[in-house]
Amino acid sequence: MEARGDVQGGAAPRDGLSRLPAWLLGLIPLALIAIALVALVTVGGDTLGERRGPPVEDIAVEQAVLRPGEIEVTVRNSGPDAVAVAQVFVNDSYVDFTGDTGDTGEIGRLGSQKLTLDYPWQEGSPLLVTLLTSTGATVEHEIAVAVETPEADAGFYGLMALLGIYVGVIPVTLGMLFLPFLGRVREHWIRILMAATIGLLGFLAVDAYLEGTEIATASTGAFGGATLLFVGAAVAYFGLVALDRHLRDRRARAREAGVGPFQLSLLVAIGIGLHNLGEGLAIGSAYAVGELALGAFLVFGFALHNTTEGLAIAAPLAGRRRPSLGRLVSLGLIAGAPAILGAFIGASAYNPEMATLLIGFGIGAIVQVIVQLVPAIRDREGRALYPASVGGILAGIAILYLTGLLISA
Amino acid sequence: MDKLSRRKLLAGGVVAAGTLPLLHEFVPHQGVHGGVASASGAEGSHGAAGVTSAHGGGAAGPTFRGGEVVDHAANGFNPTELLRDFDYGRTRRLPSGRVLREWEVVASDKEIEVAPGVKYPAWTYNGRVPGPTLRCREGELLRVRFINGSAHPHTMHFHGFHPAEMDGVPGVGAGLIEPGGSTTYEFDADPFGLHLYHCHAGPLAEHIARGMYGTFIIDPKEGRPEADEMVMMMNGFNTNFDAEGNQVYAVNTVAFHHVNEPIEVSRDELIRVYLVNILEYDPINSFHVHANFFDYYPTGTRLEPSELTDTVIQGQGQRGICEMRFKFPGEYMFHAHKTEFAELGWMGFFEVD
Numbered sequence: 210m211e212a213r214g215d216v217q218g219g220a221a222p223r224d225g226l227s228r229l230p231a232w233l234l235g236l237i238p239l240a241l242i243a244i245a246l247v248a249l250v251t252v253g254g255d256t257l258g259e260r261r262g263p264p265v266e267d268i269a270v271e272q273a274v275l276r277p278g279e280i281e282v283t284v285r286n287s288g289p290d291a292v293a294v295a296q297v298f299v300n301d302s303y304v305d306f307t308g309d310t311g312d313t314g315e316i317g318r319l320g321s322q323k324l325t326l327d328y329p330w331q332e333g334s335p336l337l338v339t340l341l342t343s344t345g346a347t348v349e350h351e352i353a354v355a356v357e358t359p360e361a362d363a364g365f366y367g368l369m370a371l372l373g374i375y376v377g378v379i380p381v382t383l384g385m386l387f388l389p390f391l392g393r394v395r396e397h398w399i400r401i402l403m404a405a406t407i408g409l410l411g412f413l414a415v416d417a418y419l420e421g422t423e424i425a426t427a428s429t430g431a432f433g434g435a436t437l438l439f440v441g442a443a444v445a446y447f448g449l450v451a452l453d454r455h456l457r458d459r460r461a462r463a464r465e466a467g468v469g470p471f472q473l474s475l476l477v478a479i480g481i482g483l484h485n486l487g488e489g490l491a492i493g494s495a496y497a498v499g500e501l502a503l504g505a506f507l508v509f510g511f512a513l514h515n516t517t518e519g520l521a522i523a524a525p526l527a528g529r530r531r532p533s534l535g536r537l538v539s540l541g542l543i544a545g546a547p548a549i550l551g552a553f554i555g556a557s558a559y560n561p562e563m564a565t566l567l568i569g570f571g572i573g574a575i576v577q578v579i580v581q582l583v584p585a586i587r588d589r590e591g592r593a594l595y596p597a598s599v600g601g602i603l604a605g606i607a608i609l610y611l612t613g614l615l616i617s618a
Numbered sequence: 619m620d621k622l623s624r625r626k627l628l629a630g631g632v633v634a635a636g637t638l639p640l641l642h643e644f645v646p647h648q649g650v651h652g653g654v655a656s657a658s659g660a661e662g663s664h665g666a667a668g669v670t671s672a673h674g675g676g677a678a679g680p681t682f683r684g685g686e687v688v689d690h691a692a693n694g695f696n697p698t699e700l701l702r703d704f705d706y707g708r709t710r711r712l713p714s715g716r717v718l719r720e721w722e723v724v725a726s727d728k729e730i731e732v733a734p735g736v737k738y739p740a741w742t743y744n745g746r747v748p749g750p751t752l753r754c755r756e757g758e759l760l761r762v763r764f765i766n767g768s769a770h771p772h773t774m775h776f777h778g779f780h781p782a783e784m785d786g787v788p789g790v791g792a793g794l795i796e797p798g799g800s801t802t803y804e805f806d807a808d809p810f811g812l813h814l815y816h817c818h819a820g821p822l823a824e825h826i827a828r829g830m831y832g833t834f835i836i837d838p839k840e841g842r843p844e845a846d847e848m849v850m851m852m853n854g855f856n857t858n859f860d861a862e863g864n865q866v867y868a869v870n871t872v873a874f875h876h877v878n879e880p881i882e883v884s885r886d887e888l889i890r891v892y893l894v895n896i897l898e899y900d901p902i903n904s905f906h907v908h909a910n911f912f913d914y915y916p917t918g919t920r921l922e923p924s925e926l927t928d929t930v931i932q933g934q935g936q937r938g939i940c941e942m943r944f945k946f947p948g949e950y951m952f953h954a955h956k957t958e959f960a961e962l963g964w965m966g967f968f969e970v971d
Contacts, residue, residue, distance in 0.1 A: 278676060278677075293735065295683075295733065295734065295735030295736045296682055296683055296733050296734065296735065296736060297683070298680075298865075298961075298962060301958045301961060301962055302680045302961035302962070303680040303681060303682055303733075303873075303874070303961065303962060303963065304675065304676075304680065304681070305674070305675030305676070305681050305682075305683060305684060305685070306683050307683075307684070327675045327676040328676065329676055329677045339865075341733065341736055341857065341865055342736075343735050343736060343737060344736075344737060344857075345732075345736050345737065345738055345855070345857025345858055345859075345865065346857070346858050347857070347858045347860075347865060
């Protein structure tokens with residue numbers, strides 16, 4: 210009420226302010242805010258006195274790389290004060306170490322330091338790295354199982370690419386082979402199939418959320434921890450909404466109304482692609498820290514699991530004019546290839562913050578795709594939920610749950 | 619001869635550190651005197667790349683970063699000096715013919731560097747940790763004037779025979795000595811042996827952990843055989859104040875100090891170690907010496923040793939005298955035979971010439 214009154218009152222009389230250009234009206238408060246903030250920082254801080262208590266030392270190990278006879282830890286300062294790591298002990302033994310920022314390198318807020326510890330660790334043993342700061346505070350980092358970190362050479366990237374192709378591109382493309390079959394089934398069954406796709410994607414979203422929060426708790430929190438999951442999800446969701454609107458506008462100009470089947474497939478493929486980015490990330494990082502037993506069973510599990518994703522991409526295309534092979538392949542690559550990229554990133558430059566953000570992307574993308582798919586399962590009365598569709602959704606959840614059990618990574 | 623070769627090794631070691639990586643496996647602490655030289659510098663940090671292989675590390679054993687040492691000047695005391703620093707106080711003969719021995723002990727709060735770069739807010743007697751080694755002779759009358767210059771209430775509680783009001787515990791006798799306050803503890807030097815004193819204000823564990831303790835030696839009337847005597851107070855610092863174990867373990871406060879500055883002793887000379895365990899939070903400590911055996915006198919209250927051994931275990935407050943002679947020249951390690959403590963700082967070397 211009040212706000213509206215102000216607007217009316219401001220609009221009526223032509224005072225001096227209204228003759229100024231709009232940009233200046235925007236600039237004046239901006240300048241005043243800047244002056245006020247500078248004044249607050251330079252003068253206002255003193256009026257509050259010193260902070261009580263000791264410095265807040267909030268550092269955490271972001272990444273640990275194990276090489277024979279040495280451990281390299283990357284330490285991130287997520288607290289408000291600078292922190293200096295004075296000494297380090299591993300499994301209750303002081304160790305020699307060097308830092309990449311010199312001898313007495315203080316780590317500033319949000320800054321990081323790489324420490325190389327001289328310690329003859331044994332393969333397969335757990336390690337407890339304790340950082341002793343200049344004030345005597347301790348920060349512990351546990352390495353559950355000591356395994357040499359793979360060198361990121363050409364052979365390694367080749368292996369990751371192969372892994373990405375196995376678990377991403379091939380199964381998704383295989384799943385799309387159901388397209389001719391889908392073209393023959395009746396519309397009612399297509400709706401059920403779409404409902405199953407929704408269940409399937411919903412399961413992936415929940416799964417990704419759980420994994421994302423788990424990774425976020427392992428992060429330092431310097432860059433927001435679990436909130437990154439929501440930031441990533443929001444960026445992906447609204448990004449895809451914008452992309453969808455953009456494509457629709459183009460189609461509208463071409464006098465075609467509604468969401469085209471190929472467009473829907475494309476959106477599903479992008480959503481699944483972003484999800485597979487996170488999946489590749491998980492595989493790559495698990496491999497890097499030696500927690501992943503690479504084997505036929507793992508590849509089999511992932512492949513079967515991801516074949517259902519191919520089915521989800523193909524479903525919107527069912528019963529339409531058959532798209533070109535090129536389009537199908539590109540859909541498969543959009544959905545599957547990010548697994549390769551994810552495996553690269555996960556295995557070579559993994560850090561929990563980035564992983565959380567990327568998994569957030571996957572969640573946002575999937576949610577957006579689910580919203581897109583809902584109209585496709587409506588029956589003649591316009592209901593989205595009816596016995597057959599509910600059955601489809603539950604079947605989708607069950608399929609992913611069961612195939613997920615095959616992955617013991 | 620040994621010294622010369624060692625020095626030569628050291629000089630060469632700095633230059634050839636990179637080319638002779640195996641060197642430190644045989645001479646794990648040969649950065650010893652390099653450490654001393656650098657310690658006189660204000661920074662106390664000398665992690666120069668060339669020296670890094672000269673002080674252990676990796677399979678050659680635990681070490682602080684780059685073999686760094688603490689700034690003894692800033693601490694106001696050097697453990698090498700504390701080792702043989704006996705405070706006999708001032709004496710005068712009373713009309714009765716008895717000797718009166720008097721000390722003045724001042725409590726103060728002081729930040730000390732317990733590991734290179736790690737500052738610890740200690741509470742001290744006479745500005746050092748451990749406090750002064752008060753030494754007297756059986757039968758003397760002792761007076762300890764205690765002045766509390768710390769911001770916290772403290773006491774001095776002595777182990778030994780004395781009346782209740784001289785016990786230095788809260789609520790009895792002078793009780794707690796408030797900041798700015800003072801009192802005089804007076805009692806007989808009895809019984810002879812190796813004892814200790816510490817603050818008994820509450821919380822007791824924290825007052826001990828913060829550094830308020832010292833060694834109290836009552837020599838027997840007839841004395842003990844001539845020897846190279848030294849005090850080792852086994853202590854530690856719970857730098858993160860979680861009251862669960864310690865982050866730094868040592869004798870006489872500074873971890874790895876006698877790795878960097880070995881205790882110089884002479885071959886065949888009798889060495890007498892007054893060994894006291896005051897470790898808080900993880901209080902079972904031990905002492906082990908390499909290539910040697912010692913006569914052990916528990917609490918030092920008998921003139922006959924209880925055993926000949928090379929390892930002894932002490933709970934908190936336990937103490938005993940260790941007497942040994944080294945048969946051969948060279949460097950001999952001593953450390954807690956709880957290896958966790960050893961690798962967290964409680965180790966050192968005797969250097970026998």
